[in-house]
Amino acid sequence: xxxxxxxxxxxxxxxxxxxxxxxxxxxxxxxxxxxxxxxxxxxxxxxxxxxxxxxxxxxxxxxxxxxxxxxxxxxxxxxxxxxxxxxxxxxxxxxxxxxxxxxxxxxxxxxxxxxxxxxxxxxxxxxxxxxxxxxxxxxxxxxxxxxxxxxxxxxxxxxxxxxxxxxxxxxxxxxxxxxxxxxxxxxxxxxxxxxxxxxxxxxxxxxxxxxxxxxxxxxxxxxxxxxxxxxxxxxxxxxxxxxxxxxxxxxxxxxxxxxxxxxxxxxxxxxxxxxxxxxxxxxxxxxxxxxxxxxxxxxxxxxxxxxxxxxxxxxxxxxxxxxxxxxxxxxxxxxxxxxxxxxxxxxxxxxxxxxxxxxxxxxxxxxxxxxxxxxxxxxxxxxxxxxxxxxxxxxxxxxxxxxxxxxxxxxxxxx
RNA sequence: GGGAGUGUAGCGAAGUCUGGCUAAACGCGACGGACUGUAACUCCGUUCCUUCGGGUUCGUAGGUUCGAAUCCUACCGCUCCCA
Numbered sequence: 244x245x246x247x248x249x250x251x252x253x254x255x256x257x258x259x260x261x262x263x264x265x266x267x268x269x270x271x272x273x274x275x276x277x278x279x280x281x282x283x284x285x286x287x288x289x290x291x292x293x294x295x296x297x298x299x300x301x302x303x304x305x306x307x308x309x310x311x312x313x314x315x316x317x318x319x320x321x322x323x324x325x326x327x328x329x330x331x332x333x334x335x336x337x338x339x340x341x342x343x344x345x346x347x348x349x350x351x352x353x354x355x356x357x358x359x360x361x362x363x364x365x366x367x368x369x370x371x372x373x374x375x376x377x378x379x380x381x382x383x384x385x386x387x388x389x390x391x392x393x394x395x396x397x398x399x400x401x402x403x404x405x406x407x408x409x410x411x412x413x414x415x416x417x418x419x420x421x422x423x424x425x426x427x428x429x430x431x432x433x434x435x436x437x438x439x440x441x442x443x444x445x446x447x448x449x450x451x452x453x454x455x456x457x458x459x460x461x462x463x464x465x466x467x468x469x470x471x472x473x474x475x476x477x478x479x480x481x482x483x484x485x486x487x488x489x490x491x492x493x494x495x496x497x498x499x500x501x502x503x504x505x506x507x508x509x510x511x512x513x514x515x516x517x518x519x520x521x522x523x524x525x526x527x528x529x530x531x532x533x534x535x536x537x538x539x540x541x542x543x544x545x546x547x548x549x550x551x552x553x554x555x556x557x558x559x560x561x562x563x564x565x566x567x568x569x570x571x572x573x574x575x576x577x578x579x580x581x582x583x584x585x586x587x588x589x590x591x592x593x594x595x596x597x598x599x600x601x602x603x604x605x606x607x608x609x610x611x612x613x614x615x616x617x618x619x620x621x622x623x624x625x626x627x628x629x630x631x632x633x634x635x636x637x638x639x640x641x642x643x644x645x646x647x648x649x650x651x652x653x654x655x656x657x658x
Numbered sequence: 659g660g661g662a663g664u665g666u667a668g669c670g671a672a673g674u675c676u677g678g679c680u681a682a683a684c685g686c687g688a689c690g691g692a693c694u695g696u697a698a699c700u701c702c703g704u705u706c707c708u709u710c711g712g713g714u715u716c717g718u719a720g721g722u723u724c725g726a727a728u729c730c731u732a733c734c735g736c737u738c739c740c741a
Contacts, residue, residue: 498698529695562696608689611704617690648689650696 244514246304250457252514253507255297257431257460260441265455268425274453275307275357276426277418279411280347281317282339283331286481287346289470289493292545293462295350296509297428303511307355309424310347311414312340314362321411321436322391322404346480350545357422361414368413380446381409381439389435408439415440416447419454426455434458462508464501480545486580487546491554492650494538495531499524502533510540553580561652567622571638574654578644583654588640593618593630602645602653612647619646 245266250256259265268274278294280287287295295310302308317336331339340360347358386392389408392400415437418424427437437456444454462470478493479485497505503521506512512520520533542551560566560577569577584600591599594609597618603609610628612618618625621637621644634643634657643655 492696496696499695500698528697531695531697534695534697558696604689605707606709607707608705612690615690615703648691 246301249300249304250297254504255300255459255508257458258434258456259458260438260456264453265426265457268453268455269304269306273305273307273423274426275309275418275422275424276301276428276457277309277311277415277422277424278428279311279313279316279361279414280343281313281321282336282343283317285339285342286479286484287343288477288479290462290477292480292509293459293470294428294430295347297457297459299351300511301426301428302351302355306426307357307423308351309357309359309418309422310351311359311361311418312343312347313414314340314360315365316361316407316410316414318362319407319410320404321407322395322400342481359418359422361410361417364417365410365413377409377413377443380443381412385442386439389439391432391435408436411436412439412443415454416444419444419448419452425453426457428457428459431458431461464498482546482550482580487542487550488554488557488580490546491538491542491551492558494541495534495558497534497537499528499533502537506533506537506540510537510544512536512540557581561650565622566644567637569638571641574638574642574644578642578652578654581652581654583656585658586634586643586655588634588657590631590633592628593620593625593632594628596632596643596655597645597647600645600653600655602647617648620644 244252246269247256247259247262247266276298278298280291298308298310314336317331317339318333320330344358348356351358386405386408387396392405392408395404415424415427427433427440429437434456437458441454441456444452464470477485478490482490494505494509502524503517506517506520510517520536523530523532538554539551542554557577557580560569560573566574582601584602586596586600593613594606597603597609597613598606603612613625613628613630616624616626620630620632632643634640634655637643641657643657645653645655647653
């Protein structure tokens with residue numbers, strides 16, 4: 244299977260500008276492909292992983308992976324279909340760039356990877372140069388027809404965001420020039436921005452210039468919901484924001500109906516391996532071999548082998564249910580990735596403890612959960628709101644292990 | 659600048675004409691429980707706070723009234739139309 248065939252099989256291809264041209268370029272020379280990310284937060288989340296998976300496959304197929312951590316475009320903001328974005332401060336941008344750069348480096352390694360900041364060229368561009376060298380090449384008429392812009396004409400769009408597609412076009416051309424980047428990869432919403440760049444390259448370098456675009460279908464789960472949220476929260480790639488354990492669990496809990504799709508998309512397993520796992524889902528769904536393998540593979544890719552081992556260890560400890568017998572050091576090891584809070588060694592009413600520890604948002608809610616039998620302290624179910632927790636009783640007086648519901652754990656660290 | 663709308667709990671959306679029965683229908687989401695495969699589906703419960711007496715809410719600030727999400731005034735935000 245060639246690069247494109249593989250993507251098709253994996254359900255990772257929405258549109259390509261020129262399939263045969265691209266394959267030809269890939270076999271004739273070593274070309275680069277790029278994915279742009281704006282540093283809107285200090286970490287990437289699973290949504291970002293979607294184009295990166297395709298870029299990684301491109302790299303594995305022998306190409307050079309180029310990633311823009313968009314300092315300059317991040318300062319402007321890619322228009323959303325609905326509302327204007329809030330501008331980020333310079334300090335935020337720099338902070339966010341740092342975090343994202345580190346993560347991207349992990350995912351792509353040092354070989355055959357370039358991470359660039361478009362501030363290097365866009366930041367130097369003066370307004371008059373911008374208007375003379377690039378502005379002339381963009382037709383307002385064409386820009387207005389791009390989907391995102393068109394949808395915003397009703398509700399309004401600032402000149403700043405309107406200009407975004409020009410900046411992204413300049414990026415593509417700049418990378419085309421200095422990094423041999425011939426392909427831009429993005430989500431299906433990026434099609435307009437990508438073709439802007441291709442048009443610009445053709446204007447500046449002639450129509451023979453090789454430049455391609457590829458978009459990825461919108462990722463949804465079997466119920467039609469946007470992929471990548473767990474309990475309404477984004478799943479981050481930063482281990483501090485989403486622990487490797489939670490990350491692993493996210494994948495482990497995927498539906499039977501989705502797991503094959505995700506194996507294809509988010510792992511580098513071969514077609515044979517994935518088909519075998521898909522068969523397991525059909526014949527032996529209760530074992531959840533496919534989900535387990537999915538969780539292992541993606542966690543390994545994002546957090547590394549050690550994190551997989553740790554997540555599995557922790558999962559085992561949590562779901563065996565019997566945590567009362569564990570030692571303090573075992574608790575420290577196993578529950579390292581679980582949300583924690585600080586507390587004192589004083590005895591405390593259960594309801595107060597839950598609220599102060601951030602396990603519950605209000606006393607009302609805390610009482611409700613206690614009464615429903617949803618709260619377990621150190622492996623023992625607590626059903627009375629008058630229950631008093633004595634921190635010195637378990638784990639050498641160092642920890643209080645709180646469980647809410649069937650699988651949410653919180654670790655109280657006694658100061 | 660002129661005109662017409664609109665602002666209700668995390669979100670969507672009733673209620674406003676005909677003031678009290680409204681801490682505010684309903685849907686979604688979220689949370690908990692049962693079932694189960696750490697699943698899906700389904701079912702049940704909860705969803706402003708509380709010392710469980712009560713307290714504070716319907717863009718903001720005033721006013722009318724025994725009583726206002728509901729009536730009046732001003733202000734702010736958003737949308738649309740005209741200029």
